[in-house]
Amino acid sequence: xxxxxxxxxxxxxxxxxxxxxxxxxxxxxxxxxxxxxxxxxxxxxxxxxxxxxxxxxxxxxxxxxxxxxxxxxxxxxxxxxxxxxxxxxxxxxxxxxxxxxxxxxxxxxxxxxxxxxxxxxxxxxxxxxxxxxxxxxxxxxxxxxxxxxxxxxxxxxxxxxxxxxxxxxxxxxxxxxxxxxxxxxxxxxxxxxxxxxxxxxxxxxxxxxxxxxxxxxxxxxxxxxxxxxxxxxxxxxxxxxxxxxxxxxxxxxxxxxxxxxxxxxxxxxxxxxxxxxxxxxxxxxxxxxxxxx
Numbered sequence: 001x002x003x004x005x006x007x008x009x010x011x012x013x014x015x016x017x018x019x020x021x022x023x024x025x026x027x028x029x030x031x032x033x034x035x036x037x038x039x040x041x042x043x044x045x046x047x048x049x050x051x052x053x054x055x056x057x058x059x060x061x062x063x064x065x066x067x068x069x070x071x072x073x074x075x076x077x078x079x080x081x082x083x084x085x086x087x088x089x090x091x092x093x094x095x096x097x098x099x100x101x102x103x104x105x106x107x108x109x110x111x112x113x114x115x116x117x118x119x120x121x122x123x124x125x126x127x128x129x130x131x132x133x134x135x136x137x138x139x140x141x142x143x144x145x146x147x148x149x150x151x152x153x154x155x156x157x158x159x160x161x162x163x164x165x166x167x168x169x170x171x172x173x174x175x176x177x178x179x180x181x182x183x184x185x186x187x188x189x190x191x192x193x194x195x196x197x198x199x200x201x202x203x204x205x206x207x208x209x210x211x212x213x214x215x216x217x218x219x220x221x222x223x224x225x226x227x228x229x230x231x232x233x234x235x236x237x238x239x240x241x242x243x244x245x246x247x248x249x250x251x252x253x254x255x256x257x258x259x260x261x262x263x264x265x266x267x268x269x270x271x272x273x274x275x276x277x278x279x280x281x282x283x284x285x286x287x288x289x290x291x292x293x
Contacts, residue, residue: 001274001282004183006190006266007290014183021160022270023152023170024178024185025246027255031140031178032120033062033229034192037202038139044127047205051123056106058123061116062228063210067102068113071174080172081249087171090118110210110226117175132176144191149180168249177248182268185255189243190266193257207232207242218277220284231256235284239291243283245276252279258287265290 002022005013024031036058039045047059056066071077071093080088088096099115121132128135133151141149152158152170157179170177191197198206209225209232216224220235232242243256243266250272257266267286269279 001269001271002182004186004268005286006186008264011183019181021179022182023248025248025253027185027244027246027253028178029117030229030244031136032117034140035124035136036120037198039127041198041202060106061120063226064112064116065107065110066116067104067106068116069097069099069103070113070115071097084167087169090174121175143197144188146184146188149178149184152177152179182270186266186268189255189257220280237288252276254279254283256283258291260291263291
């Protein structure tokens, strides 16, 4: 496993002597949510007005409450990925999924939806009049002082980011896939939740959590929940963690932050050939160690 830790704003642990570029998988959603919330901050978007032509709001999109389906339910999607096929166009994916048919009334349920974050990405581009990469760079990465992070464009980018053959095409991640050093993921989360990119009311709104039930077998969460682009909830030791776990072919990343009084610790862990259980357990252990000794 590779690990980076930030304690009270200072990077204290990171892969050395060379820090590789790694896929951030669904931690990308946290960055997309932060980018969208800067548009809310600037008065260009509303969290709670229905989006043009839709019955759902930005808040519902970001918290997976919009009623949208997810392409993970398509058997053909998994077959195509396993066969190392070229990605479908976004339009073909949406048509195969019949994505225009909501699965429940917005706000009345919860369903993890990558399609929802494709809609967030499109909304960012439309509202900012920038490419997604440029909007993320200028609105989040640069203000937070985050370096060497970009969207993967092709299989060669992922071959650089993961040892092994370049068989997975990042085009299958329809909302975009960020790649970068693990230390920059830990720093980004720490600065996002601890600094002034977002005003206090928006930062509070970002962390308002929908609780999703009780403990998950094998996982550390005692009451898992989802906020705006953030997984959030208490773990078995009572510590509340905020961040995101992401999985892709052959690897897992988990990036979380916890606080105890005025102290804070953020931990990012990446592993190949391991599951969410082991990676999240490592995050919990190290945040507890740095906060409580």
